[in-house]
Amino acid sequence: MLQTRGLTRAFSRRTVVDGIDIDVVPGRVTGFVGANGAGKTTTMRMILGVLAATSGDVLWDGLPISVAQRRRIGYMPEERGLYPRMPIAEQLVFLARLYGLTTEDARARALDLLEHFGLADRKDDLLDSLSLGNQQRVQIAASLIHRPDALVLDEPFSGLDPLAVDAMTDLLLREAGDKPLLFSSHQLDLVERLCDDLVILSAGRVVAAGSVEELRGQGPERFRVVLEDDDAAWLRDLRGIAVRDVDGSTALVDLDGVAAPELLASITERSRVGEFARVHQPLSDIYREVA
Amino acid sequence: MTTTPDSHRTEVPAWRIVAEREITTRLRQKSFLISAAVLVVGVVAIVVLGSVFGDRPKHYDVATTDPRSTAVVEAASTTLAASHEDSDIAVRSAPSPARAEALVEDGTGDAALLRTVAGFRLVGAREVAGDLSAVLTTAVQRAALDANAEAQGVDLSALQSGAQVDQVLLDPDAENAEARSTLAFVMVLLFYATAVIFGITIAQSVVQEKESRIVEILAAAVPIRSLLWGKVVGNSVLAFGQVALVVVAGVAALSVTGSNDLLADTGGALAWFVAFFVLGFLGMAGLWAVAGSLASRQEDLQSTTMPGNLILFAPYMIAVAAGEGVKTVFSMLPITSAMLMPARLAEGSVPWWQLGVAVAANVVALVLTIRFGARIYERTLMRTERRIGFREALTLSD
Numbered sequence: 001m002l003q004t005r006g007l008t009r010a011f012s013r014r015t016v017v018d019g020i021d022i023d024v025v026p027g028r029v030t031g032f033v034g035a036n037g038a039g040k041t042t043t044m045r046m047i048l049g050v051l052a053a054t055s056g057d058v059l060w061d062g063l064p065i066s067v068a069q070r071r072r073i074g075y076m077p078e079e080r081g082l083y084p085r086m087p088i089a090e091q092l093v094f095l096a097r098l099y100g101l102t103t104e105d106a107r108a109r110a111l112d113l114l115e116h117f118g119l120a121d122r123k124d125d126l127l128d129s130l131s132l133g134n135q136q137r138v139q140i141a142a143s144l145i146h147r148p149d150a151l152v153l154d155e156p157f158s159g160l161d162p163l164a165v166d167a168m169t170d171l172l173l174r175e176a177g178d179k180p181l182l183f184s185s186h187q188l189d190l191v192e193r194l195c196d197d198l199v200i201l202s203a204g205r206v207v208a209a210g211s212v213e214e215l216r217g218q219g220p221e222r223f224r225v226v227l228e229d230d231d232a233a234w235l236r237d238l239r240g241i242a243v244r245d246v247d248g249s250t251a252l253v254d255l256d257g258v259a260a261p262e263l264l265a266s267i268t269e270r271s272r273v274g275e276f277a278r279v280h281q282p283l284s285d286i287y288r289e290v291a
Numbered sequence: 292m293t294t295t296p297d298s299h300r301t302e303v304p305a306w307r308i309v310a311e312r313e314i315t316t317r318l319r320q321k322s323f324l325i326s327a328a329v330l331v332v333g334v335v336a337i338v339v340l341g342s343v344f345g346d347r348p349k350h351y352d353v354a355t356t357d358p359r360s361t362a363v364v365e366a367a368s369t370t371l372a373a374s375h376e377d378s379d380i381a382v383r384s385a386p387s388p389a390r391a392e393a394l395v396e397d398g399t400g401d402a403a404l405l406r407t408v409a410g411f412r413l414v415g416a417r418e419v420a421g422d423l424s425a426v427l428t429t430a431v432q433r434a435a436l437d438a439n440a441e442a443q444g445v446d447l448s449a450l451q452s453g454a455q456v457d458q459v460l461l462d463p464d465a466e467n468a469e470a471r472s473t474l475a476f477v478m479v480l481l482f483y484a485t486a487v488i489f490g491i492t493i494a495q496s497v498v499q500e501k502e503s504r505i506v507e508i509l510a511a512a513v514p515i516r517s518l519l520w521g522k523v524v525g526n527s528v529l530a531f532g533q534v535a536l537v538v539v540a541g542v543a544a545l546s547v548t549g550s551n552d553l554l555a556d557t558g559g560a561l562a563w564f565v566a567f568f569v570l571g572f573l574g575m576a577g578l579w580a581v582a583g584s585l586a587s588r589q590e591d592l593q594s595t596t597m598p599g600n601l602i603l604f605a606p607y608m609i610a611v612a613a614g615e616g617v618k619t620v621f622s623m624l625p626i627t628s629a630m631l632m633p634a635r636l637a638e639g640s641v642p643w644w645q646l647g648v649a650v651a652a653n654v655v656a657l658v659l660t661i662r663f664g665a666r667i668y669e670r671t672l673m674r675t676e677r678r679i680g681f682r683e684a685l686t687l688s689d
């Protein structure tokens with residue numbers, strides 16, 4: 001497990017990251033969400049050790065992380081970076097060797113990944129001759145090149161079209177397997193689809209953290225009610241619920257003291273119910289509430 | 292994250308992998324190969340042209356019409372051959388003075404030596420080559436002196452006894468002085484050009500990684516210091532390789548063109564040149580890397596490489612223009628000595644203690660600049676957003 005405890009970073013007197021605790025559990029995808037400037041990138045840089053922490057710790061399996069262990073993290077920085085004028089296979093081999101692979105192993109691994117990403121026939125092409133989407137694939141391959149034990153990816157999907165995002169997430173989840181994976185994004189729909197756990201950052205502090213279900217469970221239970229041939233406005237008269245919205249025969253209600261079966265019973269007393277369904281609160285709502 | 296040993300992993304030090312990439316990347320650049328080839332060809336050309344236009348044997352043709360003139364020309368030919376190897380003066384016999392002058396006019400003869408009432412007349416087309424005129428004049432005077440002495444019954448050798456002057460040059464460096472100072476100048480130029488070119492290459496290579504942002508991945512993979520060492524070693528190897536190649540080509544050209552005595556005189560200076568190049572270049576390498584790490588884009592290099600350029604340009608100017616005293620002092624200071632000391636060695640001998648001071652100063656400077664460079668480099672490499680000033684870099688903390 002990859003954790004941070006009290007991780008803090010100040011630039012001159014401005015504290016950008018302020019006592020952050022994160023748990024990235026193996027086999028679970030942890031989403032790291034927050035507005036621009038909330039401190040996501042700074043936190044990830046401190047996890048990788050490319051930026052020194054002002055205070056606090058990064059832990060691996062409960063102990064302060066060693067240099068060797070840090071090297072076993074696959075990293076994709078927010079600002080993409082590879083050598084623009086170097087053949088793609090060659091730079092993957094270069095990076096793999098820096099991470100300690102033998103030359104033969106590095107070659108095999110690079111070709112394997114390029115094959116995987118559908119770039120095998122372009123292995124000798126210069127990076128800047130590839131499309132942006134393909135460059136991004138090479139970038140992800142670079143973060144996976146040394147078979148890392150954990151993945152820290154800063155905005156891995158930004159700038160990709162939806163189809164490319166789908167292809168990339170499949171690949172990533174397959175590669176991540178049972179390793180801890182932390183990725184930041186501000187595409188909440190994507191985070192919602194991919195993540196098991198969530199850490200929401202605002203102004204350098206963690207404002208919410210936990211599994212997606214837990215976070216959703218924090219809010220009131222919400223139901224969508226659709227009546228047949230009746231205006232739903234009368235639901236406002238019922239006790240034990242709060243009506244959020246009414247649109248003709250459809251209403252959105254939060255339970256506030258009454259249980260779902262009782263509510264359904266009391267509605268069916270007056271109207272025929274076409275639909276009565278639990279509504280999961282979209283992540284964007286949770287995000288808006290806490291951030 | 293288990294740290295069990297893994298058969299797939301090796302411990303090739305990261306700096307070596309970085310250095311390898313620097314070298315292979317450069318060796319694949321056409322511009323690099325072309326500039327190295329141009330340099331080698333240039334040095335060989337200087338040597339070859341120098342030998343062609345320098346001391347090549349001279350052949351003159353002098354037209355004469357009578358045996359006295361012919362005897363004088365033959366005597367002059369012997370004198371010329373004594374001072375200029377393989378040189379001679381051939382006699383062209385002409386039936387009359389007019390025909391002799393015609394030979395000079397049409398270029399068959401370089402000059403004509405004709406008898407007159409007072410003695411001799413030396414005729415040239417537009418001019419008579421200085422050394423030809425000199426040996427002929429001496430020969431005429433000698434012949435006249437001999438003839439007159441005999442006519443007067445005077446023993447010429449008795450008359451001249453005690454008047455012999457033997458010239459002995461105490462300064463052994465006086466020989467080949469011109470060639471030596473040319474060599475010294477070429478060495479200064481070669482150091483200056485190579486150090487600047489490869490220094491800027493280090494800076495460019497650093498800023499390229501900042502600009503492309505790959506530096507963040509590299510920094511996550513290996514210690515920043517390894518990146519610095521890799522760059523310094525890789526580019527230094529390239530620079531040394533190029534200098535060695537140029538020196539070898541120059542020495543080969545010297546020995547092929549038969550300038551072996553010059554080679555014997557200056558071989559030591561050439562060896563010192565290579566040694567000083569290594570010290571001087573390494574002494575600057577850390578500063579060039581810092582120049583790269585302070586920049587955020589290639590355009591910034593112009594200002595961040597300024598100190599490096601100055602450090603090299605100043606001794607270059609001194610080597611070209613300054614007086615002996617200033618040169619002697621600067622030839623013992625770090626980095627500047629790398630340029631000035633080999634030049635002094637090529638031009639003449641240098642006391643051993645001065646050589647020792649120069650080497651020691653360079654080694655000390657090398658250790659200090661590399662340490663200083665590494666510290667600044669580590670602090671500034673990850674700051675990719677803008678250019679950083681030298682003063683600011685010194686006050687930065689991690």
